[in-house]
Amino acid sequence: MISLLQSEWYKVRKSNIIYILFAAPLVGLLIGIVGGSSVFPVEVNQWAGALLMMNLTYALLFLPLVTGVLAATVCRYEHQAGGWKQLLALPVTRGKVFMSKYLLLIMLVLVVQVLYLGSIFVVGIVHGFTDSFPMEIVWKSILGGWVATFPLVALQLWMSILFKSFAASFSVNVIFTLPTILAINSEKFGPYYPWAQPVFMMNVGGDTSEFFFIPWEQLITVVGGSFLLFFIGGFLYFQRKSV
Template structure:
């Protein structure tokens, strides 16, 4: 049943220029990486690591969270505008199934964005003529790690998008949580515990960090996993009580 609901959600998204939304963040990041004049002064450093540093900062802190919020708003737009919530109520599906299907689709779309971003990294380095082998394992680590770190954002943004009809209100909530992450990453005390800063930490390349991810597994489980469960439970509980 969940698979059928996801297909139905995807069919609705295709009419909202979703393809353009998926590539806009990575493309803007590519432009930043290509035009950044500081890249010419990084010859003494590993070229790929320097590129990651310049491109991950705007992408992981701004573009990825904001685009995730836009997708969450769009995926609920049809129900708010065309009485779709009442149509769902006539079908033999539970509200939990509806919520989970939307959540899974957003997560899959964010994974696609992450994969496009990995390709963008490769294109930027190739155009700049890097003579060092492309670090596939490193890129794969921050693609998957950054994706997993977006789960709390996805859960909260979906809750906001389903709760408020106004696109502006739901998007403003996303911005309110996104902007403090710029300050949080500079705080050793609060940064590791701020959910919106986790994508940046998960994509911050550190060659000294061994294992599957660039952040400790304990931080991933406690902060990302814990906040995701809290937002997920609150979102489902609120949606079950929603008058449609």
């Protein structure tokens, strides 16, 4: 399993994945610097104020969409000239291949989150923030956003195994991501929409008494439930896929 994970990493390392990973801090800088920072009253911690704005765009659009690109990238070699055949003819089980691709992906998403954290610091320096850095809140949102992508990554991995072309799996991603813009404004529907969870879990203005800004029940049922659904679906599909 470890060796499989290493070989997966080796394969993607040579692709352009590094550019995709660095898109995250770039987006962070872009929305942090261009978006302005002085929209909040003085009482609000400057960092928290900036984060409220940055995280919204980041978690609403960038994070869900980029998981799809990463998923398609880790399946790219296999879709070229009989790669699935070659990989599955090795002494590995399909289950382990799926697991190692999934693990690699969530680690990549974690890297994306950490790089984004880096961009938050830079934004603060650029704007000359003097308030204390709210470490606890920031970590909560970085990790929370990461956890919220688990189901999204599972679905995108499924779609990336299913479709050869990036455009096809990306379309599925877009179809589910765009309604989030409305979902987050709806108190009835929003909490149940898996693609809206990154926004809630990175919302630094959320309920700070909770461990992850959202109630545990919501985390377990919506994030956990959709994760199980998409992960098992993709896993079973991959077991039966003829290569």
